[in-house]
Amino acid sequence: MASDGKLFGADRPRVWTIPPGEDFLKVFARALAEDVHLSKHPDALADAIIYVPNRRSARALSAALFEAADESPILPPEIRALGDLESDELPPVAESSLIDLPPALSPGKRLGLLASMAQTFYRVNYETELPASSALSAAMELSRLLDQAHLSPDTDWGELPNLVKDADLAKHWESSAKFLEIITTAWPALLEEQGVSDPLERRLKAAQATAAAWLAHPPEAPVIIAGSTGATPAGRELMKAALQLPRGMIVLPGLDLDADEEARVSILGEVGHPQNVLFQTLNHLEVAPEAVSQWPGASLARDRQARRRMIHEALAPADATADWRDTLDQLAGAAEVSVEAFAADALQGLSIIEAADEADEAACVALILRETLEQAGRTAALITPDAGLARRVSALLRRWGVDAPPSAGMPLSRTLAGSFIGLCAQWATDPSDPTLLVSVLNHKLAAPMPGLSNLELYFLRGPRRWTSLDGLKESIRTRHEIEPYPNFTDEHQAEAQELVGKLIDIFEATGADLSQMGDIAGGDGLERIALLAAAVSETPLPWAGEDGAAASRLLEFVSEVSSYLTPMPPSALAELVNSQAAQMTVSLKQDEHPNLFIWGPLEARLQSADRVILAGLNEDVWPKRPAPDAFLPRHFRQQLGLSDPEDRMGLAAHDFAQLASAPDVTLVYSARRNDAPAVASRWVWRLKTLAEGALDDKAKVMLSPEGLDPLKLSEALKQQGVDASPQDFSVEPMPTMRPEGWPKKLSVTRVDTLQRDPYALWAEQVIGLVKVDPLGGDLGPAPRGTAVHKALEDFEEAGKPKTADYLLELLHRELMRVGETEEAWAARKAVWARTSEWYVNWRKDRDIGGGRPKFEVRGSIELDLEGEPFRLSATADRIEMNSTGEIVIVDFKTGNPPREKEVGAGLSQQMPLQALIAQQGGYEKVPAARVDQLHYVAFKAKPDAFTLGGKHNLPSEPAEMAELAEEGLRRLIVQYRNPSAAFLSAPRVKFVKYDNGFNLLARRAEWAGDTEDGEGSDG
Template identity: 60%
Template sequence: MADKGGLFSGDSRLYTIPPGTDFLRALAGTLAEEAGLKGNPEALADAVIYVPNRRSARVLARVLYDASGEKPILPPDIRTLGDIEADEAPSVDAARSGLPSAMSAARRLGALTHLVQAFYDNAYGVTPPAASALAAAQELSRLMEQAALSEQVDWSMLPDLAGTTELAKHWEHSVKFLKIISESWPDWLAENGESDPFLRDIAAARIMAQRWAEAPPKAPVLIAGSTGATPAGRILMKAAMTLPKGLVVLPGLDMHADEDARAVIAGSVSHPQHILFDTLRDLGVQPEDVRIWPGTDGTTKAEARRRMIHEALAPAESTADWRRTLDSLSASLGTVKEDFAHAALDGLTVIEAPDEAVEAETAALLLREVMEHPTETAALVTPDATLARRVSGVLRRWGLDVPPSSGSPLGQTSAGSLIGLCARWVLDPAEPVILTAVLKHPFVRGFGGAGGLDLYFLRGARNWQSLDDLLHSIRTRKDLDPYASFFDTDQAEAEALVEEVITAFRETGADLSAAGPMPGRQIAERIAALAARVSQTPFPWAGEDGRSATTMMEHVAELADYLAPMPPHAFAELIEADAAQRTVSAGVSEHPRLAIWGPLEARLQSASHIILAGLNEDVWPQRPPADAFLPRRFRKELGISDPEDRVGLSAHDFAQLACAPKVTLLHALRRNDAPAVASRWVWRLKTLAEGALGDTAKHALAPDGDDPLEWALALRDRKTADYPSDFAEPKPRKRPEGWPQRLSVTRIDTLQRDPYAIWAEQVLKLDTVDPMNAELGPAPRGTAIHKALEDFEQEGAPKTAAHLVSLLTENLSAAGEPEAVLAARRAVLAQMADWYLGWRSQRRVDGRPKLEVKGRWDFDIGGALFTLSAMADRIERQPDGSLIVIDFKTGNPPSDKEIAAELSQQMPLQALIAGKGGYEGIPAASVSGLEYVAFKAKPDARVIGQSRALQATPDELAQTAEEGLVRLISAYRENEAAFLSAPRVQFVKYDNGYNRLARRAEWAGDTDDGGGDE
């Protein structure tokens, strides 16, 4: 690059590119013009340019190509200087040859964790758990990193400071604890031949500076875009400024700050200019000696915006008199405050959304709008990763794939999720939720029978503990539930699948359900082996997420080498915590015109439309975390930087972006379902605008033309359009000819109470499924109790209360009732057994009663066959030849009032079948009694038809039920009959399983998707 006497002329080698400018494009444009890059593709080949991070390095290479006229060039050597908030160190690898090998992050954390455990063991005789020690080590690491950035920390002062101050007891313990930093850590480094990793970058920068001093590079060396927030960065800046062709280009220095403003900036670490002015002092450069980079926008409009933003971000105490400040600002530009404000706010919009969901919708609509203008670009910038992912998801509605540049947490990727699942799976291999999640994982699919295993054998109450127990449960499931809907092939496939999983655990030794504390590396190896074994492909370790998962496993394994043996569940928590902190690129190419950036990724970049979202206090800016070990006043005495420094850097990011020509600021009134406060930057900008424009300020900050917030609200509220009040209520009518053709007596009751449930079940063929790990429900509990009573009545079985309790316990346990519940209910079961034996002894039965008897009867209804089926719990033949039908209930049976209203026809319909001889092995006979037996904590029996609400014989009830059955089936066979969802909800005891399908909560105002009480 030839020096034409432009950039490198004059005494100052320090430049700044004003806020709101596309920093990298301005930098590249001027460099290309001065070097003559369009005519000489090698003009910049010998230059070295340092930028803050890898993303800005990639963008600079691209815009240099654009500046060359899109012709092939030999690019300069673009290196990363390192961001204070990024995991990127100064790019001075060549200078590190004389330094000891780098200490890995895991080794550093592991060593600190070991020192924490040793401290507590020596000081208090107690060794803290690995997780607690690791958390303390991470806090220590953060404090030591902050101390390294401050560079001049003197830890030896700490005991004297503590001695001169009355501290709370926990702070006194902290002072002792921090001897780990001042004494134990240096000793450990010396013993292990390590250099302090927190000071390593500073040492490397000094080596590079020394080499530059001894042999100054003849090629241009530029340090561009850094605020000088790190000591290593400032060392290289000082060195570059002494080189023949060395330049430093600062981002967004306020060139108009007077002496009073500079004093305020120096005294406020949260000020966006504080770091920059502190860097100037360290470099020995006066602000007036800094030059503005050639070719940047110096128009009145741009200057007005910059000065407005700088003033809005100034400390509150320095801006008490807004009107005088505005007069001063407008006078500096030769205008009045109203004109100044209008110029400053031209292109700037502030939108207040009701909540973060509408905020995301609004941001997405603003991005989508840009696609209508082929030459424009747009970027959303937010520190809220959840908001960024939400906006990305909304954009996919319109076929726009714009992944957040910050990536996604490793745990949400395919490889990371599989590792996380396996880390939990080894703790309980038969846990149904994790087992299903693993078998249906994208990297694991291919195991036959996974769907049937999930649908038929893993749902409901869990009645197994190990995989072997699960295998036994699958093989005996039909013994527990004779009416289960699965086929023999489903059972065979599920058995084969579980056997294959058992083999996988046996081969990898990964069943740690009964394991005690063990070395973490051994746990990591078994988790990794299990993941590789079940995936049957290299996918867990391939791709960007696979590489990150591999790095994570190596990291936690190395870290565990320094920890005492730990229980497997603690290691699983370690993996989950580490995965949550790692982000992985989505692997999708960046959109050519739209972007979603975090503030770090957005540094030095720009777009036609900048959208700044998440502008709420504690989001942007984020509140500095509390210091775990040091009282805040000690930090200054020790020389440690104030945590508010990060707020200043965040404010600088905001100022750089908010000064762009077209900017939209978004914040929400509510976040996470709680009231939220707008960012201090937003409300101070609003206050400044009101000071200049009064009541018209709101209009000046409003969107030009259509309001995107109104678009977002219209999308959210589109369901409130002028539709009929019942438009969403399902009213299906289509079904097969002659349907319904077959129903049980209990489903007849359901058809009356919730016709939609019967239609969805039989016409749509949609079966309800139980949740996993559910409590034992009424149906399986009732089946277990019925099975126990049936076994009790078997010939030869002991007819004692103890034997009945044993049968009840055995069947309930097999159905999934937890042992703790059974133990607590043993006295209740004994009471139920005693009552049952007493009730049984009073029965007048001719021969043995029949239990669990199947019955059916075919009817001709309107010329078409209809089959009514039933299962009678107990049928007794009386000495006079008549029958008594008994139904056992584990809850409250229907009342006579319900039966009289024909809402509960189960028992009258059973009497109808019995009277016609429809029960297997039981000839037709008159029914003399219908009884309910409530087998519950307070058991009782009730004869139907002997109350004031209902006085009728069973035969009369059966005749009424038959007439009602014919009317009901005939009515629902009519073509215009609609199958409504719980039309009389007061008569529905619980959700039949189809309320969500019917969208009841949407149109009926149900808040629990369930029914009412009878």
């Protein structure tokens, strides 16, 4: 190694700091390389050991040293990850392999053992079996408490019984204290019995052993701990030892060198302060703050210094910032400038944006990042703990062909392999569930299966009528017995049955049908789920790539955890797989953009960019509120020696202070989150308050973005296209295209649709769209009405009892056949019983001339409309011939029938047009005759029956109603055969009883302000 420069030597400082806002690693590497002349001596640091917080900063430091050596080849030092407090993985210290330490428990085994102990506790103390999901939740809470205890060296669990005894606690907390004996007594005994150690405990012991090895044989080469705040006991042990080495050194991130004794005392009493952990570390190291020096090469420009002071004061303890004006006077006096000049310097390059909501926030950030690319070589970084915001910004950037993936990776559940395994786990619990079946087989990793689209369209939609794959196969076979929806062919039916047969074979071969197995051992269930995933995928796709490897680790982890638990319901196992997949993060090894970065606060530590954007700055997002203790009263923590949960708030505040001190930084937060009012981060509003205290009304202007405002630009992009449209442009659809002479035929119900919602009829018959039910959806009004009609028809069979009980039996049979659930039937059985009783009484009074009424009678007539034929058709629910030989048409409604006013207005012509068909002899096997009555029966919770006519200027005679209806029909059809006629979406919306299925296509919500579909049914 080259001779000592200004950094090393007996008379040089041993503790340094790099001020906030600097690119820590670049500044650190540059000064270190200059000190040892790295470009001339490429091996100058070859024997050095440098600790940095995490693996990402280790990689970044290696690149920074190469850059600092003028990009010439070097022999790099040994760079080790010390391990952040928030790191998912706890990296072992290298020297721990040289000492005889008990092996650490794996995360899965640790969680599984704790969950098993929780189950045992409830079994012994409460004689009850704790469900696996509850046991795992308890284990996670216990695991968190164990971690906190290991991070608090002064924890003394022995005081817990005394605290409980002395305190006036609710019974809940007494039970919790007893439950905590799992970690205070049983857990240490178990570790000793099995000869293993807790991961964090082993980490501390490894650090202590490393420190002892250093002191026994001090390394001659430099040992540097850079960028750590000393938040963990293990880190402080290594720091303390490093200071005793010949060339040991500590470089702290962002220590406030200007804080006086009074400020330091105040900071040490405020665990949420960003400087708290740094001054605690100095106390532990027995290093006076005055002995810490600023690292060479950091900027000392006046505006940079002012920004740092402003940020420090904005985040100072509340009691120290009671008088903003005095604070500002002191800051300005120290800088020998006016308050206004000081604030102007401090706020130079700092802007604050309040977005309307998360979508607006993401759009603004994406625009700022995109604008950065307009300047060659300039870099920008979005830093946020909100993973959803990060992904949304990344997606928005792809609109401009910019690929900047979030460096923190993504939840495994959002990857192809993770989502596929999660879906297979759920599917195994109910193989015939329509949504799960289609989701798995349509997944990108699933092998193509012929006939899947037909199975989905014709046999899986609407109410579910089966509970197993065998039941689904039978439902497909008998599907024609229910009103086909939509129409299907024999080929469709055979193809669907063949596909379901293949699925039955797959589940039998893999044993993956967990629905009939009751409680199951986790390992056994996971093996079957893995076999199922392999069987329906293009093997080995589920296990290929980074996400596939992570999916394998997921199953291994869940298998290890569940091996310690009692057998669990399949649904609990599937829930465990999916919840763990949501928590696991996987990096897909995507290349970072060379100029744009999307980091979480952990990834951003010790790094920077030309332009920094801190987003998601809302309370409980950044900073996030500490989770409440489930088993421990908050006021016990200090007495037990546990660290305060606000410690994490202090580390988060430290991250913010470091990043907000960058030369060019934008702070972004939302006024609303999750469709509810949101509060700006405490750091933002305190900074704004300080700025307003210095500049009054000028603060708002000073904190506004320079140049083009991204909020205004985002709004302009939203409006683009609308403003450029012609003045008479409307998004309301007004199609006029139709085949020549259309419509040539319509049913009487479609005539009403043409009047009420022409667009729906046009979409259905002209462009051929068919409304389909959702997968496994609720029973709709149409099939329910069909079932009621069939029950009423069968009720008239000769030789069958004509009692309310028999009708109720028929209703139950038919409703079950079309997909009504037993739960829904049970809930409405009493209603159906009352309605059946009413119907039997109504029926007794009918004059049917001694004959049997006809049901579901088809009929049609041909009309000549200006020389062009038109066919009018109908299906009458019930036709009676009375004792005088006249026709009575009865129409059943399971909703509200139309009344005279509606019929008289010409909007409900179904019954008058049926009368027209009947009097011309258009119904099958019903001779032409005078129509005596048009009778409605409302077969519903409050049944009703009435004869149409005689009110609201509606004629009382059906023949007159039919004549008026025919005139109106002729005008209507001729009008819509005119090529210029437009088919409007529900022009008489108040008469549209329910959405015909085309409101979304018509985009009614955009131009009509519709927020809800209509209600009701025509039965």
